Amino acid sequence: MDVPALLRWYRANRRDLPWRREVSPWRTLVSELMCQQTRIDTVLPYFERFMVEFPSPERMAEAPVERVLELWSGLGYYSRARNLHAAAVALSRLGAFPRDEQGLRSLPGVGPYTAGAVGAIALGLDLPVVDGNVERVFARFHAVERPTRAWTWGEAARHLPPGEAGDYDQALMELGALVCTPRSPRCLLCPLRDGCKGTPDAERFPAAKERKAVPRAAAGAAVWRRGEAVLLARRPGTGLLGGLWELPGGEGVLGEVLSTRLGLRLVRAETVATVSHTFTHLHVETTVFRVECEGEPDARHYDEVRFVEPGAIEGMALSNLARKTLAAAGFPVKSSGRASARDARAKELAAGR
Ligand code: SF4
Structure with missing residues (x-):
């Protein structure tokens, strides 16, 4: 995989987003929790409002969880808002952001994905991330129909360039969001097209998961x-x-x-x-x-x-x-x-x- 080409593509094409203009562990944590399961366009006004009212974990910890829920109203998946408030309280008690993966994982609601994102993007740690976009990119690149999460995490870690994890992680996610899209991937514009085994039949990978009937x-x-x-x-x-x-x-x-x-x-x-x-x-x-x-x-x-x-x-x-x-x-x-x-x-x- 041509990781240098991926990084060049990302630096030239990344979307201008408020949490990328000014990076801090707190801003990254808030943006990552908001963006899970939610479109970025929807998240933008919420993120701006949160940063005005809660510019730090301490400010959020001082507020009741009801106020966080009020500002979160309409964003859905409300356990994220409650977890964010609980993480703010924990951070306020700690007095500083943890500086390693284990410390990040100890925060309420922070799993491997969020710890990886905050650690790599805001703290410079060499941590991979895997979300649906990253899973799709690797499945197509290697033409794997049924990738497991563990396999994808392994691939993401294997290709990670030391010292550049923040851009690498975001590049994979951005590529999945903008180029290697679920439908009609734009392979001609892709920095990974040399060596990609998924083309020209990329939509086959990964195979569609069976949907359970919802009661x-x-x-x-x-x-x-x-x-x-x-x-x-x-x-x-x-x-x-x-x-x-x-x-x-x-x-x-x-x-x-x-x-x-x-x-x-x-x-x-x-x-x-x-x-x-x-x-x-x-x-x-x-x-x-x-x-x-x-x-x-x-x-x-x-x-x-x-x-x-x-x-x-x-x-x-x-x-x-x-x-x-x-x-x-x-x-x-x-x-x-x-x-x-x-x-x-x-x-x-x-x-x-
Ligand atoms: S070449 Fe096409 S299928 Fe392969 S990673 Fe790029 S966009 Fe995805």
């Missing part, structure tokens, strides 16, 4: 208003979507759910929208209801419940699913979700009609 579930979400304000609930701090706000509800018969979880008696329910959302392990169809209830909401199943004015919702720590259901009900939140045709009714709902 499906049905749930309800209740919109109960007092004046303009709507009832929201904060989920318990651990578990799926822990610590995030949402319309109260869940799987099962809505009346029973509201009774068990909030101590409310459902008087009337009207369907206003349905929303689809897929987690990695589950596909959920959520029906949004406008409801009338009797009783005072009691946070039995939640950490907190509160009536919130519509203008204050956007600033809260909301899951992507909560954003979809709130947007489908006509509340002013940003959401990439789409709801069903019944949503014409949602605008009236948000207007309190």
Whole structure:
């Protein structure tokens, strides 16, 4: 593998990203956690906001995890936000960033990939990284249909140029993102084309993994208003979507759910929208209801419940699913979700009609 050509290509073609303009272990850690499973375009405004509010681990450690979740709201995979806060607390106690792989791996949420990225990019350690992009580049370069993670880590380590791991790691990931793409790789522009065994049939490598069927579930979400304000609930701090706000509800018969979880008696329910959302392990169809209830909401199943004015919702720590259901009900939140045709009714709902 022509690693010098790969490095030259990277230095001439790398994208201008904020965490590359100014490099520090903290900035690299934040950017790497944000970029996992998420498009870079999506990450950019989040990263800028985080660096303004949390320019150091100490500043984040001083803030409650709820504030980190608020700023993370919409980025998904919220365990990353909780891990980042826990890592900030650990770093603040340590007083300095660890300078070796073992020390990095001891931080909450930091596995081999993140330790490798922070160590190589920000600390100059000779550590490889393997993500989906790197796996694809090596699988194609060697024409291996079913590479194991261990094999790819071995390849990444074998070709690593001492003293240049930061650029080498980023070059492999950047090549996978820009040139050796899953569909229609641009082999004519590739610095590794000499010696690549994957061409001209590169898309064969690696072979597509068998997808397991994702289980499906049905749930309800209740919109109960007092004046303009709507009832929201904060989920318990651990578990799926822990610590995030949402319309109260869940799987099962809505009346029973509201009774068990909030101590409310459902008087009337009207369907206003349905929303689809897929987690990695589950596909959920959520029906949004406008409801009338009797009783005072009691946070039995939640950490907190509160009536919130519509203008204050956007600033809260909301899951992507909560954003979809709130947007489908006509509340002013940003959401990439789409709801069903019944949503014409949602605008009236948000207007309190
Ligand atoms: S030559 Fe094509 S298949 Fe081989 S590494 Fe480059 S882009 Fe990927």
